[in-house]
Amino acid sequence: MNNINLEEFGYSDFYKRQVEEMNIDDKDIVPARVIEVHKEQYKVISRFGEKSAKLKGSLFYNDSFENEYPTVGDFVLVKYNPMGDDVIYEVLKRKSKFSRLDSWNLKEQIVAANFDYVFIVVSMNYDFNIKRIERYIACAWQSGGTPVIILTKCDLCSDYSEMIEKLNEIAFGIDIFAVSSYTGYGIDELKKYIKRNKTLVLLGSSGVGKSSLTNTLAGKEIMKVNDIREDDSKGRHTTTHRQMIFVSDGNMVIDTPGMREMGLWDAENGMDETFSDIEELAHNCKFSDCTHNSEPGCAVRKALQEDTLSKERFKNYLKLQKEVKFAMEKEKRKLKSREFNNRKKKMKLKWRA
Numbered sequence: 001m002n003n004i005n006l007e008e009f010g011y012s013d014f015y016k017r018q019v020e021e022m023n024i025d026d027k028d029i030v031p032a033r034v035i036e037v038h039k040e041q042y043k044v045i046s047r048f049g050e051k052s053a054k055l056k057g058s059l060f061y062n063d064s065f066e067n068e069y070p071t072v073g074d075f076v077l078v079k080y081n082p083m084g085d086d087v088i089y090e091v092l093k094r095k096s097k098f099s100r101l102d103s104w105n106l107k108e109q110i111v112a113a114n115f116d117y118v119f120i121v122v123s124m125n126y127d128f129n130i131k132r133i134e135r136y137i138a139c140a141w142q143s144g145g146t147p148v149i150i151l152t153k154c155d156l157c158s159d160y161s162e163m164i165e166k167l168n169e170i171a172f173g174i175d176i177f178a179v180s181s182y183t184g185y186g187i188d189e190l191k192k193y194i195k196r197n198k199t200l201v202l203l204g205s206s207g208v209g210k211s212s213l214t215n216t217l218a219g220k221e222i223m224k225v226n227d228i229r230e231d232d233s234k235g236r237h238t239t240t241h242r243q244m245i246f247v248s249d250g251n252m253v254i255d256t257p258g259m260r261e262m263g264l265w266d267a268e269n270g271m272d273e274t275f276s277d278i279e280e281l282a283h284n285c286k287f288s289d290c291t292h293n294s295e296p297g298c299a300v301r302k303a304l305q306e307d308t309l310s311k312e313r314f315k316n317y318l319k320l321q322k323e324v325k326f327a328m329e330k331e332k333r334k335l336k337s338r339e340f341n342n343r344k345k346k347m348k349l350k351w352r353a
C-alpha cells in the first residue's frame with residue numbers, strides 16, 4: 001500500500017494545524033495514525049502505507065512518553081524508515097478519548113482516541129437499563145465524541161415504543177435507532193455514520209451485539225460473533241485482541257480490550273442501582289458475604305419465599321452479576337499480567353542503568 005491519503009483516515013485540520021505549528025523541516029517526519037498497539041510495537045498508517053513503528057528513544061521504556069503513550073486512534077508524527085520500523089516522535093493532541101484508571105499504578109490509561117461517534121449499544125431483550133444508558137451518555141459526551149444510541153436485537157421485541165419513550169426523556173438531541181443485525185432492520189439509517197474518514201467506538205456490555213453490528217455494517221464478517229442461546233442471554237467473553245477495524249473505505253471502528261472493559265466496569269458500578277431492591281434486602285442477610293444460596297438467615301431467599309421479590313428479577317440479578325464478575329476477572333487477570341511484564345522490564349532497565 002502506498003500513496004495513502006491520510007485525510008481519508010480522519011487526518012483533519014485539527015491535526016494539520018498542530019503539525020504546521022511545529023515547523024518541522026525533516027521531510028521524512030510525517031503524520032500517521034496508530035491502528036494497532038502491541039507491547040512495544042505499533043502499527044501505523046501514513047502516506048507510505050501501513051508500517052510497523054516503535055517509540056523514539058529506548059526500545060523498552062521511555063520516560064518522555066510516560067503520560068502520553070500512543071493509543072489506538074492516535075495521530076502521531078513518525079520518522080519514516082524505508083528499511084525498517086518507523087519511529088514515533090510525538091503524539092498529537094487528541095480531539096476525543098476514552099480512558100480508564102490503570103489498576104496497577106493508578107495512572108490514566110487511554111484506551112481509544114480521536115473517534116467521532118460513540119455508539120452506545122444496548123440490547124432490547126434484557127440489557128435495557130436507563131440508569132446505565134444515562135451513564136454511557138455522560139461518558140460519551142465527556143469523551144469528546146458524539147453519542148448515538150443503538151437498540152439492538154429488535155427482532156426479539158415486538159413493541160419497543162416504551163423503551164424509545166424512556167430514552168427520549170434522557171437522551172436530548174441524541175439520535176436513537178432500533179436495529180436488528182439479523183434481519184437488517186434499521187441498518188440503512190446507520191449508514192450516515194459509516195462515512196469515509198469517520199471513526200466510531202462501540203460502548204456496551206458483553207453480548208449486546210457489538211460484533212454482529214460491526215459485521216452487518218461492514219457487510220462481511222470481520223469480527224467473531226459468539227453464539228449464545230437467547231433463552232439465557234449470556235454473553236461470551238472470548239473477544240480477541242482487535243484494534244482498528246476498517247468497516248468500509250476509510251470508515252473505522254476502534255475495538256480494543258480496554259474499550260470493551262469500559263462497558264463492564266460500568267456494568268459493575270451499575271449493579272447497585274439497577275438492583276437496588278435486592279442489594280437492600282441483602283443488607284439484612286445474616287452474613288455480609290451471603291450468596292443467597294443456602295446460608296441461614298438469608299433475607300433475599302425469605303423475600304423470594306414470601307413472593308415480595310420476583311423470581312424472574314432475582315434470576316436477572318444473578319445473570320448480570322455472573323456476567324460482570326466473569327468478564328471483570330478475566331480482564332483483570334490480563335491487565336495484571338501485562339502490567340507485571342511492564343514492571344519487570346522497567347526494573348531490568350533500571351538495573352542496567
Ligand SMILES: Nc1nc2c(ncn2[C@@H]2O[C@H](COP(=O)(O)OP(=O)(O)OP(=O)(O)O)[C@@H](O)[C@H]2O)c(=O)[nH]1
Nearest residue numbers: 153180181182206207208209210211212226227228
Ligand atoms: N436475535 C438477535 N440476536 C443477535 C443480534 N445481534 C447479535 N445477536 C446475538 O447476540 C449474541 C452476541 O452478539 P455479539 O455480536 O458477539 O455481541 P458483543 O456485544 O460483540 O459481545 P462481546 O464480544 O462479548 O462484547 C450472539 O449470539 C449474536 O448472534 C440481533 O440483531 N438479533
Ligand SMILES: [Zn+2]
Nearest residue numbers: 285290292298
Ligand atoms: Zn442472602
